[in-house]
Amino acid sequence: MHTALTIAGSDSCGGAGIQADIKTMTVNGVYAMSAITALTAQNTTGVTGIMEVTPEFLKKQLDAVITDICPDAVKIGMVSSGELIHVIAETIRQYQLKNVVVDTVMVATSGARLISEEAIGILKQELLPLADVITPNIPEAEVLSGRKINSEEDMMSAAEWIQKHYQCNVLLKGGHQVNTANDLLADADGMHWFKGRRIDNPNTHGTGCTLSSAIAANLAKGMTMQAAVEGAKDYISGALAAMLDLGKGSGPMNHAYVIDEISQK
Numbered sequence: 600m601h602t603a604l605t606i607a608g609s610d611s612c613g614g615a616g617i618q619a620d621i622k623t624m625t626v627n628g629v630y631a632m633s634a635i636t637a638l639t640a641q642n643t644t645g646v647t648g649i650m651e652v653t654p655e656f657l658k659k660q661l662d663a664v665i666t667d668i669c670p671d672a673v674k675i676g677m678v679s680s681g682e683l684i685h686v687i688a689e690t691i692r693q694y695q696l697k698n699v700v701v702d703t704v705m706v707a708t709s710g711a712r713l714i715s716e717e718a719i720g721i722l723k724q725e726l727l728p729l730a731d732v733i734t735p736n737i738p739e740a741e742v743l744s745g746r747k748i749n750s751e752e753d754m755m756s757a758a759e760w761i762q763k764h765y766q767c768n769v770l771l772k773g774g775h776q777v778n779t780a781n782d783l784l785a786d787a788d789g790m791h792w793f794k795g796r797r798i799d800n801p802n803t804h805g806t807g808c809t810l811s812s813a814i815a816a817n818l819a820k821g822m823t824m825q826a827a828v829e830g831a832k833d834y835i836s837g838a839l840a841a842m843l844d845l846g847k848g849s850g851p852m853n854h855a856y857v858i859d860e861i862s863q864k
């Protein structure tokens with residue numbers, strides 16, 4: 600069986616973070632493992648607390664997992680401090696981990712800040728160049744590129760700039776557009792659009808975590824980058840279109856929709 604490791608924060612309400620990652624990887628047919636960077640006290644309306652693990656304890660989790668079951672792919676999500684980012688970068692190099700997907704998590708859907716200002720510099724310097732693909736949303740791509748993004752043309756020039764500057768493939772997500780949900784991949788072959796129908800669903804908690812984990816799962820199974828992104832885009836569209844409505848804020852998605860579809864046939 601193919602395996603994937605998520606290095607991310609725990610979301611107590613189960614819609615984002617480690618919990619979303621494990622659900623996504625499992626439904627996409629790979630064995631999921633985790634190394635937790637922080638606990639968050641969180642629900643669909645917001646984040647009420649963050650408790651980081653120490654760099655030493657993150658390293659212990661990573662060594663324990665990787666020396667036993669070396670993952671076919673790695674997804675990195677919320678990492679709030681520079682020291683934790685440094686441990687992850689060192690570990691990727693030490694074990695020569697492959698199929699590394701970095702979701703450049705900065706702010707939760709509910710508005711809470713999930714990374715310190717100082718850590719963004721270390722993320723850019725140490726982690727992005729080790730990634731096979733990074734998956735910024737539009738506000739994150741603005742921070743990484745220092746450019747404003749107001750159109751699909753702006754998405755193309757920002758993605759190209761980020762790809763060249765950090766030497767990694769970039770999937771610039773279009774979930775923050777108004778009428779569309781088109782994502783753009785900049786890789787060695789050029790630019791590729793993954794067009795998505797915009798689904799009228801306010802419950803988007805964890806969409807970014809889910810998309811990046813589905814890409815990691817697909818890469819773990821040996822798919823090419825473009826096929827992995829295409830499959831992940833189909834997965835997120837299906838999970839959003841299932842219209843789960845839980846909680847008082849921006850609720851989570853339904854990962855069991857594929858299973859529901861099969862059982863209804």
Ligand SMILES: Nc1ncnc2c1ncn2[C@@H]1O[C@H](COP(=O)(O)OP(=O)(O)OP(=O)(O)O)[C@@H](O)[C@H]1O
Nearest residue numbers: 708736772773774775780796797798805806807808
């Ligand atoms: N309303 C929508 N309809 C269809 N697809 C959507 C919608 N909202 C987001 N997506 C898709 O979900 C994926 C995640 O994109 P998004 O830009 O929302 O990421 P994000 O902001 O990092 O997510 P998060 O809410 O977890 O922080 C992308 O493939 C995007 O196109």
Ligand SMILES: Cc1ncc(CO)c(N)n1
Nearest residue numbers: 608609610615616677707
């Ligand atoms: C733990 C965690 N990671 C990532 C996000 C971004 O959606 C979140 N809200 N919580």
